[in-house]
Amino acid sequence: MNEFVERAIDLRWPTAVKPAYDVVIIGGGGHGLATAYYLATRHGITNVAVLERSYIGGGNSGRNTTIIRANYGIPEAVRFYQRSVDLYAHLEQETDRALMHKTKGLLWIAHSEAGIRQERARAAINTACGATTEYVDPAAIREICPQIDLTGKGVWPVYGASYHPAGSTARHDRVVWAYAEGAMRLGVDVFQRASVTGIRMDRGKVTGVESSIGPIAAGVVLSAVGGHVTTIASMVGLRLPIRTHPLQAFVTNRYAQAFHPIVASSGLGGYASQTAKGEMLIGAEIDRAPSYAYTSGHPFLQHCAFRMMTLLPFLRDLRVLRQWTGVCDMSTDYSPVMGLTGVEGFLITTGWGTWGFKAIPAGGEQLAALIATGRTPDLIAPFSLDRFARDRTMADRGSAGTH
Amino acid sequence: MTQHQLRMRCPHCGVRAVEEFVYGEIPATPDALTEPDARDVDRGFMHANHEGPVTERWFHSFGCRRWLTAGRDTRTNEML
Numbered sequence: 001m002n003e004f005v006e007r008a009i010d011l012r013w014p015t016a017v018k019p020a021y022d023v024v025i026i027g028g029g030g031h032g033l034a035t036a037y038y039l040a041t042r043h044g045i046t047n048v049a050v051l052e053r054s055y056i057g058g059g060n061s062g063r064n065t066t067i068i069r070a071n072y073g074i075p076e077a078v079r080f081y082q083r084s085v086d087l088y089a090h091l092e093q094e095t096d097r098a099l100m101h102k103t104k105g106l107l108w109i110a111h112s113e114a115g116i117r118q119e120r121a122r123a124a125i126n127t128a129c130g131a132t133t134e135y136v137d138p139a140a141i142r143e144i145c146p147q148i149d150l151t152g153k154g155v156w157p158v159y160g161a162s163y164h165p166a167g168s169t170a171r172h173d174r175v176v177w178a179y180a181e182g183a184m185r186l187g188v189d190v191f192q193r194a195s196v197t198g199i200r201m202d203r204g205k206v207t208g209v210e211s212s213i214g215p216i217a218a219g220v221v222l223s224a225v226g227g228h229v230t231t232i233a234s235m236v237g238l239r240l241p242i243r244t245h246p247l248q249a250f251v252t253n254r255y256a257q258a259f260h261p262i263v264a265s266s267g268l269g270g271y272a273s274q275t276a277k278g279e280m281l282i283g284a285e286i287d288r289a290p291s292y293a294y295t296s297g298h299p300f301l302q303h304c305a306f307r308m309m310t311l312l313p314f315l316r317d318l319r320v321l322r323q324w325t326g327v328c329d330m331s332t333d334y335s336p337v338m339g340l341t342g343v344e345g346f347l348i349t350t351g352w353g354t355w356g357f358k359a360i361p362a363g364g365e366q367l368a369a370l371i372a373t374g375r376t377p378d379l380i381a382p383f384s385l386d387r388f389a390r391d392r393t394m395a396d397r398g399s400a401g402t403h
Numbered sequence: 404m405t406q407h408q409l410r411m412r413c414p415h416c417g418v419r420a421v422e423e424f425v426y427g428e429i430p431a432t433p434d435a436l437t438e439p440d441a442r443d444v445d446r447g448f449m450h451a452n453h454e455g456p457v458t459e460r461w462f463h464s465f466g467c468r469r470w471l472t473a474g475r476d477t478r479t480n481e482m483l
Contacts, residue, residue: 289426
C-alpha cells in the first residue's frame with residue numbers, strides 16, 4: 001500500500017457526556033490518548049474521558065520533529081526510552097495503521113574534545129543499558145551521511161559522532177489518530193473543544209473537573225497537558241518544577257530522497273532529518289525566555305539556518321517552506337515528571353519539553369499501569385514528582401538536543 | 404524569547420532589538436509555604452511559570468549592561 005494513502009480513520013465521537021468517569025484525562029495529545037488506549041486494551045478500563053481543548057494532536061503532538069531514539073545520558077532514561085523504541089517498532093502492527101515509521105539511524109556530532117568525551121560516554125552508557133550506540137570516526141560519518149561537511153567551515157569541525165542505529169521517525173498525526181481510534185473503538189469518550197476550567201476537590205481528594213462541556217466526576221484525573229500544565233496544576237494548589245518555553249522548527253522545500261540519517265549536534269544546537277515527502281525538517285534550541293506565545297520569528301530562522309548550513313552546506317540551495325512553534329514544558333532537571341503528585345486522585349505526566357513524541361508509547365503504557373494497579377511501575381519510579389524533595393534529580397540536560 | 408516583539412525598551416538606551424537582552428526570572432516562594440524544608444525545595448526547583456502578565460528582570464547584555472525590570476504578558480509576549 002502507498003504509505004501516503006490511508007484508509008479513512010474510524011473515530012467514534014461520543015454523542016453525550018456521562019456525569020462520571022473512572023478516569024478523566026486532560027489533554028488529547030499523544031500522551032493522553034496513549035494512556036487511554038493502554039487503559040482500554042491492557043487493563044480493560046474503558047470508562048474513560050479524554051478532554052481536549054482544541055483538536056486532538058493539535059498541540060505539541062503535532063508540532064514536534066517526530067524523532068524517536070533512546071540514546072539518553074542516564075541509565076534510568078535509557079531504559080525508559082528503549083521501552084518506547086520497542087513499542088514504536090510494533091505499533092503499526094498493533095494498531096493496524098500505516099504510521100510511516102522508518103528506522104534511519106541517528107548521528108550525534110562531536111565538534112570538540114569535550115564533545116568527543118560526551119559522545120563516547122553516551123555510547124558506553126547506552127550500550128550498557130540495552131540501547132545500541134557506537135562511537136564512529138569521521139570516515140564512518142562520511143559513509144553514513146556524505147552530505148556532512150567534515151571541516152564545518154573550519155569553525156565547527158566534525159571530530160566524531162555517536163551513532164544510534166535505532167534512531168527513527170514516524171508521522172506524528174497518525175500516531176495520535178491511531179491511539180485515538182483504538183481507544184474510541186473500545187468505548188473511551190474523547191471530547192474536542194472541551195477545556196478544563198477547574199478541578200473539584202473534596203477534603204484534599206480530587207473528585208472531578210469543571211469543563212466547558214459541564215462538570216464531570218472522576219475517580220482519577222490525569223493531566224497529560226502539553227504547555228499549560230502549570231495552570232492545570234495550580235487548580236489543585238500544586239507548584240511544579242516546570243518552565244514553559246517556545247521551541248521553533250521549520251521545513252524546507254523538497255530535496256531528492258538522498259538524506260537518510262537523522263543528524264543532531266549539541267554544539268550547533270540543531271538537528272535535521274528528511275521527511276517522507278522530501279522536505280528537510282530542522283529544529284533547534286528552545287527560546288530562552290519562558291512564554292506561552294505560539295509566535296514564530298525571523299531571528300530564530302536566521303540563526304538556526306546559518307548554523308545548520310555550516311554542517312550541511314547543501315541546505316544553502318533550499319528554501320524555507322514553513323515555520324512553526326510549540327510550547328514546551330521544561331523541567332528543572334530536564335527529565336520528565338510522571339506519576340503520583342501527592343494530591344490524592346491527581347496524576348501528572350509532564351516535563352516532556354523536547355522529548356515527548358518519542359516517549360508516547362512507553363509513557364502511556366506505564367501511566368495506564370499506574371492508574372490500573374495503583375502502584376508506580378519500576379520503569380517510571382525514578383521520574384516521580386517527589387524526586388526533587390528526595391534530592392534524587394534526574395539531570396540529563398546533555399541529551400535534550402535543544403540546549 | 405519575545406521574538407515577534409523584535410524591540411524592547413531599555414530605560415537607559417531606548418528601544419533596542421530583543422536579542423541584546425538576557426532573560427532573568429524573579430523567583431518567589433509563596434508565603435503559604437512555612438515549613439523550612441518545603442521552602443528550600445520550592446526555592447531550589449519550583450517555578451511560578453505564570454500564564455499571563457508577569458514582572459521579570461532583563462539584563463541588557465549588549466548595551467548598557469544594567470538590569471532592568473519589565474512587565475510582559477506571557478500569553479502574547481506583549482511588553483506591559
